[in-house]
Amino acid sequence: MAKAPMRVAVTGAAGQIGYSLLFRIANGDMLGKDQPVILQLLEIPDEKAQKALKGVMMEIDDCAFPLLAGMSAHSDPMTAFKDIDVALLVGARPRGPGMERKDLLEANAQIFTVQGKALDAVASRNVKVLVVGNPANTNAYIAMKSAPNLPAKNFTAMLRLDHNRALSQIAAKTGKPVASIEKLCVWGNHSPTMYADYRFATIDGQSVKDMINDAAWNKDTFLPTVGKRGGAIIEARGLSSAASAANAAIDHVHDWVLGTNGKWTTMGIPSDGSYDIPEGTIFGFPVTTENGEYKIISGLAIDEFSRERINVTLNELLEEREGVKHLVG
Numbered sequence: 001m002a003k004a005p006m007r008v009a010v011t012g013a014a015g016q017i018g019y020s021l022l023f024r025i026a027n028g029d030m031l032g033k034d035q036p037v038i039l040q041l042l043e044i045p046d047e048k049a050q051k052a053l054k055g056v057m058m059e060i061d062d063c064a065f066p067l068l069a070g071m072s073a074h075s076d077p078m079t080a081f082k083d084i085d086v087a088l089l090v091g092a093r094p095r096g097p098g099m100e101r102k103d104l105l106e107a108n109a110q111i112f113t114v115q116g117k118a119l120d121a122v123a124s125r126n127v128k129v130l131v132v133g134n135p136a137n138t139n140a141y142i143a144m145k146s147a148p149n150l151p152a153k154n155f156t157a158m159l160r161l162d163h164n165r166a167l168s169q170i171a172a173k174t175g176k177p178v179a180s181i182e183k184l185c186v187w188g189n190h191s192p193t194m195y196a197d198y199r200f201a202t203i204d205g206q207s208v209k210d211m212i213n214d215a216a217w218n219k220d221t222f223l224p225t226v227g228k229r230g231g232a233i234i235e236a237r238g239l240s241s242a243a244s245a246a247n248a249a250i251d252h253v254h255d256w257v258l259g260t261n262g263k264w265t266t267m268g269i270p271s272d273g274s275y276d277i278p279e280g281t282i283f284g285f286p287v288t289t290e291n292g293e294y295k296i297i298s299g300l301a302i303d304e305f306s307r308e309r310i311n312v313t314l315n316e317l318l319e320e321r322e323g324v325k326h327l328v329g
């Protein structure tokens with residue numbers, strides 16, 4: 001029997017990331033090739049944005065995706081989020097050259113109180129929320145706090161792009177295929193302070209740390225390359241990453257819904273107090289997923305260097321949180 005369609009809301013649907021994301025969702029890349037989807041697309045109530053959204057929808061129509069069971073355009077989150085199973089909160093201002101993601105806090109934070117409240121009011125009680133709009137961890141925190149009637153665990157932030165960037169750097173360094181790398185993770189905030197950690201990673205059962213055996217490369221090349229990759233792309237393209245961000249959003253939700261079969265990935269999730277990260281902080285953790293639920297990998301040894309790095313990214317998140325205290329009550 002055919003599966004019932006899942007309702008997926010995407011905000012900022014006429015933006016850069018939206019243009020790389022919507023077609024792949026409708027094509028079944030995110031929820032599976034046997035899963036019909038209904039797209040509920042939100043843009044700002046602005047004539048130009050709504051018109052651009054209509055144009056994107058015309059193109060989606062023209063793909064005649066067999067899995068697309070419905071599609072609607074919205075300018076109000078209360079209708080866009082009605083009964084949704086998945087929310088991709090992309091709509092927010094991107095940074096330009098010379099900005100850090102936290103510089104967007106002022107401009108974007110408000111969006112996530114409004115949208116958190118709307119999710120609280122009208123979304124499925126099991127809605128899976130992924131915040132992509134920057135600063136993603138703190139925006140996810142705001143949305144979570146604005147939706148007290150939804151389980152906090154439903155709110156996540158995207159660190160998958162950082163995870164994928166780290167995979168790719170390690171594949172290049174070791175000369176091994178990306179698919180052979182396991183047990184990699186990225187701790188913390190989606191910002192240059194994030195801590196990409198390959199201490200536990202393996203390739204064909206062999207330790208990646210032993211294979212690379214170069215602490216200076218880790219500290220002086222790998223961590224800055226992964227941490228500052230978003231900025232490097234803005235510098236090169238004049239615009240922030242879009243197709244790779246959309247790809248990471250697809251990966252994140254795909255794995256959350258369909259499971260990782262015991263493999264590690266990275267998700268920004270509300271801490272349960274693991275690794276001394278204060279409960280409720282939206283933090284990048286190594287997880288596995290099964291039956292639509294994620295689980296933090298527990299019991300990993302945190303050495304002195306790692307603890308320092310984790311503390312730096314945690315402190316930045318706590319500062320960001322302090323800055324939005326007035327919005328979350």
Ligand SMILES: NC(=O)C1=CN([C@@H]2O[C@H](COP(=O)(O)OP(=O)(O)OC[C@H]3O[C@@H](n4cnc5c(N)ncnc54)[C@H](O)[C@@H]3O)[C@@H](O)[C@H]2O)C=CC1
Pocket residue numbers: 011012013014015016017018042043044049090091092093094095111131132133134135136158159161162190240241242245
């Ligand atoms: N977490 C991550 O790894 C990444 C996050 N990002 C972030 O994603 C966000 C979107 O990036 P782009 O698509 O490149 O930006 P964009 O400017 O091309 O598109 C954003 C769209 O969101 C819409 N929008 C703004 N406020 C909205 C609201 N309240 N409701 C609905 N729609 C709204 C705008 O009208 C625009 O069409 C930015 O904040 C960017 O920094 C980008 C790359 C990676």
Ligand SMILES: O=C([O-])CC(=O)C(=O)O
Pocket residue numbers: 094095101134161229230231233234240241245
């Ligand atoms: O760097 C930015 O502003 C966009 C982003 O989050 C990324 O590419 O990681």
